[in-house]
Amino acid sequence: xxxxxxxxxxxxxxxxxxxxxxxxxxxxxxxxxxxxxxxxxxxxxxxxxxxxxxxxxxxxxxxxxxxxxxxxxxxxxxxxxxxxxxxxxxxxxxxxxxxxxxxxxxxxxxxxxxxxxxxxxxxxxxxxxxxxxxxxxxxxxxxxxxxxxxxxxxxxxxxxxxxxxxxxxxxxxxxxxxxxxxxxxxxxxxxxxxxxxxxxxxxxxxxxxxxxxxxxxxxxxxxxx
Amino acid sequence: xxxxxxxxxxxxxxxxxxxxxxxxxxxxxxxxxxxxxxxxxxxxxxxxxxxxxxxxxxxxxxxxxxxxxxxxxxxxxxxxxxxxxxxxxxxxxxxxxxxxxxxxxxxxxxxxxxxxxxxxxxxxxxxxxxxxxxxxxxxxxxxxxxxxxxxxxxxxxxxxxxxxxxxxxxxxxxxxxxxxxxxxxxxxxxxxxxxxxxxxxxxxxxxxxxxxxxxxxxxxxxxxx
DNA sequence: GCTCTCGTTTAACAAATATCAAACGCGCAA
DNA sequence: TTGCGCGTTTGATATTTGTTAAACGAGAGC
Numbered sequence: 155x156x157x158x159x160x161x162x163x164x165x166x167x168x169x170x171x172x173x174x175x176x177x178x179x180x181x182x183x184x185x186x187x188x189x190x191x192x193x194x195x196x197x198x199x200x201x202x203x204x205x206x207x208x209x210x211x212x213x214x215x216x217x218x219x220x221x222x223x224x225x226x227x228x229x230x231x232x233x234x235x236x237x238x239x240x241x242x243x244x245x246x247x248x249x250x251x252x253x254x255x256x257x258x259x260x261x262x263x264x265x266x267x268x269x270x271x272x273x274x275x276x277x278x279x280x281x282x283x284x285x286x287x288x289x290x291x292x293x294x295x296x297x298x299x300x301x302x303x304x305x306x307x308x309x310x311x312x313x314x315x316x317x318x319x320x321x322x323x324x325x326x327x328x329x330x331x332x333x334x335x336x337x338x339x340x341x342x343x344x345x346x347x348x349x350x351x352x353x354x355x356x357x358x359x360x361x362x363x364x365x366x367x368x369x370x371x372x373x374x375x376x377x378x379x
Numbered sequence: 380x381x382x383x384x385x386x387x388x389x390x391x392x393x394x395x396x397x398x399x400x401x402x403x404x405x406x407x408x409x410x411x412x413x414x415x416x417x418x419x420x421x422x423x424x425x426x427x428x429x430x431x432x433x434x435x436x437x438x439x440x441x442x443x444x445x446x447x448x449x450x451x452x453x454x455x456x457x458x459x460x461x462x463x464x465x466x467x468x469x470x471x472x473x474x475x476x477x478x479x480x481x482x483x484x485x486x487x488x489x490x491x492x493x494x495x496x497x498x499x500x501x502x503x504x505x506x507x508x509x510x511x512x513x514x515x516x517x518x519x520x521x522x523x524x525x526x527x528x529x530x531x532x533x534x535x536x537x538x539x540x541x542x543x544x545x546x547x548x549x550x551x552x553x554x555x556x557x558x559x560x561x562x563x564x565x566x567x568x569x570x571x572x573x574x575x576x577x578x579x580x581x582x583x584x585x586x587x588x589x590x591x592x593x594x595x596x597x598x599x600x601x602x603x604x
Numbered sequence: 605g606c607t608c609t610c611g612t613t614t615a616a617c618a619a620a621t622a623t624c625a626a627a628c629g630c631g632c633a634a
Numbered sequence: 635t636t637g638c639g640c641g642t643t644t645g646a647t648a649t650t651t652g653t654t655a656a657a658c659g660a661g662a663g664c
Binding site: 199217218219220221222223224226237238239241242244245247248270271274277278280281282284285286287288289291292293294295296298299300301305333336373374376378379 | 424442443444445446447448449451462463464466467469470472473495496499502503505506507509510511512513514516517518519520521523524525526530558561598599601603604
């Protein structure tokens with residue numbers, strides 16, 4: 155492992171507020187895994203072997219069932235795949251697939267849980283992290299139950315980061331975005347068409363919104379973070 | 380507060396594994412709130428004032444948006460409404476409503492967070508609790524995205540506790556169950572009809588299943604806990 | 605620069621779900 | 635008991651979403 159990898163593991167967002175030796179211990183226990191786009195970091199039904207930190211690239215959490223699959227959430231550089239399966243030592247409910255070529259730090263699950271018991275600051279950091287994800291999941295459930303497809307798309311777009319000129323760059327291809335939003339690619343395409351009256355213009359992965367307040371009203375956007 | 384209430388707070392499931400003085404401190408900081416059926420413990424958009432423990436009764440977490448409302452999850456006696464809003468000191472994303480007359484222990488959010496920072500065992504217990512809920516939410520998201528209404532109902536029924544004779548007793552009226560499952564009451568009624576070929580018989584709130592393995596196949600039931 | 609492939613869009617149609625309306629039935633109070 | 639109120643069921647219809655198929659278009663490799 156390169157000193158650079160070591161440093162990236164020690165300074166990952168999850169560990170914010172923990173004493174330096176926690177990061178050092180985790181980095182020492184970690185091994186580096188390179189995944190090509192499409193490869194799986196873990197599979198639903200498996201027993202977790204590692205806690206994965208994303209050093210570079212992007213991974214999607216995938217749910218399978220009833221002969222289909224869906225994307226629950228995607229994570230990028232500097233984030234941890236901190237799934238409850240690892241924390242609780244239960245079987246994975248989701249699989250993780252690399253959306254692009256990625257490099258992961260894999261920390262043995264057993265070491266991580268041992269450290270979790272021993273290091274109060276780590277437990278406290280994990281509480282914060284899990285609580286944040288909880289809110290992301292709650293938003294998704296509210297969206298799925300209360301909003302139609304086009305409204306979910308609008309809501310998703312409004313929550314994305316913009317560049318200086320207000321443009322949004324979609325982090326995934328539309329097929330995947332459709333699965334993230336709980337609809338088919340065909341339906342997503344129609345949803346984009348429905349948003350055109352609000353000045354939503356999509357060119358490739360770049361999206362611009364001209365009537366943002368109209369779009370907010372359309373989807374009853376909830377800006378609470 | 381009665382000694383009995385005191386004892387119930389100290390022995391709540393959330394605190395399993397924490398030293399006795401943690402429960403004692405929480406119980407001393409708590410005040411008792413009685414809610415009549417239909418009353419709200421907190422409202423989405425509010426800043427959390429308390430962590431609520433359910434001493435008796437049953438509460439539903441309700442999401443509002445786009446002019447409608449939905450039930451995300453329900454909690455009963457001995458459980459805590461351990462929402463991320465309280466942990467992170469953010470605005471509530473959900474409201475909590477008493478489904479029946481209930482008694483709550485309300486612990487000032489500030490005291491709870493302070494104790495969370497000070498007591499490693501509490502942080503560790505909260506990690507476990509949040510992780511468990513995470514899995515409940517993931518199941519719901521997978522259900523909503525991958526399964527049709529009747530399959531979600533089947534899946535829900537198969538996950539419920541049975542009495543000695545194998546009967547299931549529904550914990551809520553059907554109107555609410557419909558919202559929990561992400562459908563209308565009318566659709567739920569038709570979903571029950573769709574399950575009749577598998578020997579699903581509902582009389583009031585009592586439900587029996589005669590062809591359980593058939594039902595499992597029908598909804599592609601995932602028994603992973 | 606040119607295909608070739610594969611993701612996206614469009615269209616027609618089918619299935620699932622919601623809506624509206626009315627009938628039903630069960631519990632509760634007079 | 636009898637009648638009332640409210641939750642549930644049933645039916646007809648509308649809307650939303652998924653499916654199938656085909657056309658389109660942009661990017662990768664030759």
